[in-house]
Amino acid sequence: MKAIAKKYQPYVWVAAFGVATITSFALGFDPGKTVFTNFRVSLLEMISFVPFLFIIIGLFDVWVPKEQIQKHLGPESGIKGMFLVVLLAMLQAGPLYGAFPVAYVLYKKGTSVRNIFIYLGAFSSMKIPMLGIEIGYMGVEFTLARTLISLPLFIGIGLMLEKYLEGKSFEVMNPGEKSPAPSKLRPVEEKR
Amino acid sequence: MSSNAVIFISVASVLSAVSFILDRQKTIAGFKKGWQMFRKLLLPFLNILIVVSIAIYLIPPSAIDEYLGAGSGIGGFFIAAIVGSVAFIPPFISYPIAAGLLQQGASYAVVATLMTTLIMVGIVTLPLEIQYFGRRAAVARNILNFFAAIIIGLAIGVIL
Numbered sequence: 001m002k003a004i005a006k007k008y009q010p011y012v013w014v015a016a017f018g019v020a021t022i023t024s025f026a027l028g029f030d031p032g033k034t035v036f037t038n039f040r041v042s043l044l045e046m047i048s049f050v051p052f053l054f055i056i057i058g059l060f061d062v063w064v065p066k067e068q069i070q071k072h073l074g075p076e077s078g079i080k081g082m083f084l085v086v087l088l089a090m091l092q093a094g095p096l097y098g099a100f101p102v103a104y105v106l107y108k109k110g111t112s113v114r115n116i117f118i119y120l121g122a123f124s125s126m127k128i129p130m131l132g133i134e135i136g137y138m139g140v141e142f143t144l145a146r147t148l149i150s151l152p153l154f155i156g157i158g159l160m161l162e163k164y165l166e167g168k169s170f171e172v173m174n175p176g177e178k179s180p181a182p183s184k185l186r187p188v189e190e191k192r
Numbered sequence: 193m194s195s196n197a198v199i200f201i202s203v204a205s206v207l208s209a210v211s212f213i214l215d216r217q218k219t220i221a222g223f224k225k226g227w228q229m230f231r232k233l234l235l236p237f238l239n240i241l242i243v244v245s246i247a248i249y250l251i252p253p254s255a256i257d258e259y260l261g262a263g264s265g266i267g268g269f270f271i272a273a274i275v276g277s278v279a280f281i282p283p284f285i286s287y288p289i290a291a292g293l294l295q296q297g298a299s300y301a302v303v304a305t306l307m308t309t310l311i312m313v314g315i316v317t318l319p320l321e322i323q324y325f326g327r328r329a330a331v332a333r334n335i336l337n338f339f340a341a342i343i344i345g346l347a348i349g350v351i352l
Contacts, residue, residue, distance in 0.1 A: 014235070034249050057225075120333070125312060170325075170329055
């Protein structure tokens with residue numbers, strides 16, 4: 001009984017949402033219908049690109065050798081590494097949660113902690129497809145100002161986080177496995 | 193279909209085709225890796241989407257206009273920072289909203305703070321972020337980004 005409860009526990013919210021939605025439609029409860037419409041829109045948006053993102057990530061994982069990444073984005077990579085990781089982030093699209101699995105793969109390949117967080121910063125605010133739309137709505141001035149002010153700030157955040165996490169057994173993990181990324185390039189530190 | 197999807201589908205197709213021509217087995221191994229990662233994420237994704245759809249219902253656009261629009265002053269600035277941190281609105285949708293706010297007389301500082309907290313701070317996705325980076329790093333990143341976003345908002349307000 002306990003085992004069954006544990007197995008299905010992660011699905012509780014999805015199941016509750018499903019039941020609430022069906023009930024809403026059966027009883028004509030408008031808020032429930034609206035919430036479902038919102039859900040459908042974001043689900044379709046997610047389905048329209050996230051699976052393809054994972055195809056790209058999977059291929060990246062098999063094709064790009066760890067040594068290359070470590071050489072160009074690793075702890076010794078310096079300014080050039082920062083530049084490359086910003087460029088890599090700019091070439092992508094989608095919401096920030098799409099960057100987490102990419103960060104996991106980059107980390108697994110030997111990217112430094114600093115560059116992981118610079119990647120997240122650049123991903124959140126400098127993606128080229130997003131900049132295009134931003135220019136369209138907000139104008140070149142706004143977009144340029146926002147980008148130029150953001151860049152040094154998230155490089156600073158990357159440096160601060162690297163310092164802060166040093167010696168604190170930081171690892172990028174792959175959810176579901178609950179185990180740290182297998183990184184043979186770093187000495188394994190003791191858990192707290 | 194969004195331009196987002198078109199970009200991803202085209203890039204994924206071209207890469208898969210090239211990869212398949214170069215090495216069939218590696219390509220299949222890559223697909224499997226991608227699929228495994230996607231499958232593990234599906235449930236957290238669904239949960240986030242459920243929370244988001246409820247939040248969008250509870251916070252109507254008219255309320256956002258009222259509290260961030262013209263004459264909201266310093267209060268509007270703080271509301272923008274907090275709403276932006278909590279809300280989960282993709283940039284593609286948030287830009288038209290921001291442009292509308294500007295037209296209604298909201299200041300650049302307020303709008304820029306809303307935009308930057310929206311894209312840099314994610315309270316709703318924090319549980320997912322913790323699964324990847326651990327509690328310590330995820331929380332620290334969000335706090336640092338929150339202050340960075342406020343600095344960016346204020347700086348844009350001064351410049352424009």
